[in-house]
Amino acid sequence: MPPGILHLLERLDDTPAYVLNARHDILAWNPLAAALMTDFAALPPGERNVIRWLFTGPVADRYGSDEYVAELAGESVADLRAAAGRYPGDAGIAALVAEVSQRSPLFARLWDAGEVGIRRSSRKRMVHPLVGPLDLHCDVLYVPERDQRVVLYTTAPGTPSHEALKRLRESAPVALVAH
Numbered sequence: 001m002p003p004g005i006l007h008l009l010e011r012l013d014d015t016p017a018y019v020l021n022a023r024h025d026i027l028a029w030n031p032l033a034a035a036l037m038t039d040f041a042a043l044p045p046g047e048r049n050v051i052r053w054l055f056t057g058p059v060a061d062r063y064g065s066d067e068y069v070a071e072l073a074g075e076s077v078a079d080l081r082a083a084a085g086r087y088p089g090d091a092g093i094a095a096l097v098a099e100v101s102q103r104s105p106l107f108a109r110l111w112d113a114g115e116v117g118i119r120r121s122s123r124k125r126m127v128h129p130l131v132g133p134l135d136l137h138c139d140v141l142y143v144p145e146r147d148q149r150v151v152l153y154t155t156a157p158g159t160p161s162h163e164a165l166k167r168l169r170e171s172a173p174v175a176l177v178a179h
Helices: 003-011 031-036 050-056 058-062 067-086 091-103 105-113 160-171
Strands: 017-020 026-029 121-128 132-143 148-154
Touching: 003 017, 003 026, 003 148, 017 031, 026 031, 031 160, 050 067, 050 091, 050 105, 067 091, 067 105, 067 121, 091 105, 132 160
Parallel strands: none
Antiparallel strands: 017 026, 017 148, 121 132, 132 148
16 A cells, blocks of 8 residues: 555545555545445455445345446446456456355346446445435546555535535544555
8 A cells, every 4th residue: 555545545534535456455444434334444354345345245235226336336347347357367356256246146247248447436325324315426546556546435515415424524433544
């Protein structure tokens, strides 16, 4: 993890942010990302994977009923396929694809469709259990020399979502975590 990226996460105290590798493992996160999504530190390192989480975790039940989640699923698989093309011999990517294909018919279908793409930015709508509805902008910044991504969630100032994110920040743990 480049030190500059860790410094960036530390300074983004009002923006949920985390760092992914090409396999979609979450490598580092700031306190507000943990408050928004889940307590990543409580998960075993192998479970800190966005693909595994999307296709085999509780959010998987929302496919078909939530347009955003269905779109994110397709984009995420296309992005993972692009990584598999960059790293054709990567045993970790191959193992992840095999595992999630067995556990998720949707993932298997999307993987077999063969789409390749790089995830850039999107909108995310969610209902957080503590602060309610959130309308977020999700932007992905690339760190090409490490093939990592910094994922940022922002809100428009003055909106109900912005105020909700401020309330969520008050409940966030204090320390930055990197692994």
